[in-house]
Amino acid sequence: MITYSATDHFILLPALLLGMFGIAVLLLDFLFPKDIKGRGWLVGIAISGLVFAGWQLWEQHRYLAEHGMTPLTGFNGALVLDNFAIFFNGIVLVSAALVMLISYRYLENEHEHHAEYYALVLFATFGAFFIITGVDMVTIFIGLETMAVSFYVLVGFLRGDKRSNEAAMKYLLLGGFSTGLLIYGFSIFYGLTGSTTLIALASVVPARGPHDPLLYLGIVTTLAGLLFKIGAAPFHMWAPDTYEGAPTTVTAFLAVASKTASFALLLRVLAVGLSGARPQWEPLLTGAAVLSLTIGNLAAITQSNVKRMLAYSSIAHAGYLLLGVVAGNDTGLIGVAIYLLTYAFMTIGAFLVLVALRRKGAAVETIDDLAALSRRYPSYALLMLVFLLSLAGIPPTAGFIGKYYIFLALVESGKYGLAILGALYVAVSLYYYFRLVRSMFFVESTEAQVLAPSNGVRLALAITGMATVAMGVLPEPFIRMAAASLGR
């Protein structure tokens, strides 16, 4: 019998709001006459959707805090409301809001300002909600597809741009393939347990023993699908092309929201469903982490396109995040959470600077396009420097705290070799991040950039910049938040 209890409603409310506002944006756009200039209010509606969802998330957090942090389950155990879900949903919501702020002017400049864009961002956020909150494999899968399909369209949103179309096509084909792998893994788990919940899976794993081939096959295929989603090697091939071709605002959203939601899923699957099978998946994950660090950092060195370089660097970031999971202790999980939090702000910040600048009437793309930025717009160059330092992990910026936690976790579990390897790649990453610094501060140029910041861009820059510095200088409250998300 299908029931819809008050608890179910309470858990679902943020997603409901997201979905409803998304549909509202589409309907209102349909009802009112098309007038490009007058559609700023659509952004307002979309952002208020995010604000309402965020408010509900806050209510959920308050409820949990009042009830001793006991998680709520809804929909017969398909969704779980815990601090973990609230934390990661919060990151996705904030990143969606930042992306909304910067999109209006960008899309106008590209002559592709359509209401569908905002609806799709809301739908992607809606999908992410189910990935993060779901503990039932079917629910998770539907969330994953909702988010992925929204992104397929968003990546190809610049219809007139060949590269955008190519990126969307690549992402769609490879994404479809990875989804197939993931659902194959899930189907094996279903075969093993007779149930689609992760909790049922957890109870079956110990009984199957460490050498069960079927379980191993399920783990391998599930991991392959998940590694694709988080953009980790050896399933990273889509990232450079997709990041480069997608509209820059979408790239920022993809880099943050998709990675955050997928990582939350990875943590849930491994920590809840497969925690008993650690010996089987840990070596696989270690290999993927080392490979991601190596490929991401080394390939980034030779890139001349900034977005492409940031794509490779995001592969390297996935490597660091995986190391946090590999460490296998609370510190590592807190590390993943705090890393993703800091990653959201510094990554969006870096893309933001690209969004704000235009050169020869087109968006800034290559490293050379940033030449002499410090002469004309020193504050923008300075902000970009802060984001880059943070991405590299230099104190006192937010990125350092994330990396620090990963190293802390690895040392705590005695994995010194991995810690040193990860640490040395920080020095490598500095090399390519500082190619941008070099271009901004030391290369002279005759044709300068033109700054086209809207108030939204200014606001988003202020938020990301301040967050990146604040998390580095006074990380205590953020660490507490991350630790609380894991119930620690």
Add this chain to the structure above:
Amino acid sequence: MSMSEHLLSWILFTPLLAMAVVLVVPAGQKNLIRIVANIGALVSFLVSLGLVARFDNHAPGFQFVERATWIPALGANYSLGVDGISYLLVMLTTLLTLLSVLASWSSIVDRPKAYYAMLLLLETGILGVFLSLDFFLFYVFWEAVLIPMYFLIAIWGGERRLYAAMKFFLYTMAGSVVMLIGILVLYFAHASQTGVRTFDIVQLMQTHLTPAAERTVFWLLFLGFAVKVPMFPFHTWLPDAHTEAPTAGSVMLAGALLKMGSYGFLRFSLPLLPSASIDAGIVQILAHLSIIGILYGALVSLMQKDWKKLVAYSSVSHMGFVTLGIFSLNTKGLGGAVLQQINHGISTGLLFLLVGIIYERRHTREISQFGGIANRMPNYATVFAIAMLSSAGLPLLNGFVGEFTILQGAFEANPWWAAFAVPGIVLGAAYLLWLYQRTMLGEITNSKNEQLTDLNLREWAVVLPLVATAFWIGLYPKPFVDTFEKPVAQIVERLHSTHAEARR
């Protein structure tokens, strides 16, 4: 917040306040920016004089200690303190910054605002390294130093500045991150013994690691410190960075920044890891690297055609003496090393300032372009002679006291070490005197040198404090030696007791 209660915080953040003031001056007002920066550096130095007035040579442990919670979740605190080992380095840093700022008055035309801001930021970073009593805080400052230094070299440096800046940045970064892992290993070792997660250096000193664990931590920390010193074979970034940096950058690099490495050995490696520090294998390796550095640096200096590069390579040789002194592991060696750190800051700082003065006039550093300078710039030649003799370790000047004490210590530890280090002094005298002969003496051969003018008032003000200190330490080193006698004795005592325990 009264100044007497928070003296160290004032010392640490006055340069940062000065930087903030510099930043609000409009970019077009170049002279106003210069005046504000000079006043800022002067005030920073004056504030640090409070330390001279109140430092107690006989007090045990750290003085002027300040503690405030910062990141309890990590066990990291904002805690500062000085003892005899850091005291002189703090004074050296504030003095050298003041002189560097003054020396840059006319040489920096491009973007002076950013330039002075970077110099003052660098000062805060270096002071933070010397003042931190918390390993996490220490690491944050340690890394934060890199950024202003990178920009100082990369914007206001010589022709190959971008290459040099990047090389400096990457080398020291690679060393630092490995050092961070070492710090974390130590942190967990302490936590597993006491159940307390802390980066507090005083508490960490109570940790007793197994000898194997101590060796691991030692080598991890070693990489961070050795790159900074720099010890052979980690020195390759130094000649490029020193040569390409603007004068003030070279002075700060050689005078204060290199000391971060030797300070690391003195503050952390020896007291925190006594049994690894007395490990015969480790000591042998480090002493040999130091000796190779002394001889190699001196030999390479002999071959230089570039005036500034010669001074840069001489740093490798002189810092070799410092590390040799440290790893002699006795009172003489350690004391000599502490003093020689200061001496090197004074003499090499002075040499770089003097090279900068001539470069500003002639825009070349090639030794063959000069000759007979003493005819046109007698005062300059005199000061240069003092700087050179101080660097070469002539009696009555500061270098002699330091190097002689280090050699005594090295001899006590192993006569062969001293025997191999002494040629370093001879070679040092050789390359410096030869440099002097080629540049200062004889007739003027290059017509471009005919118009050279002697030191002006500002340049006198830049060099005089260092000349005076060089004579002061050379003639009457006691006030300096007194400051670090106690902490050095404590380190040696700790090493001895570890030795005795190991014997039992």
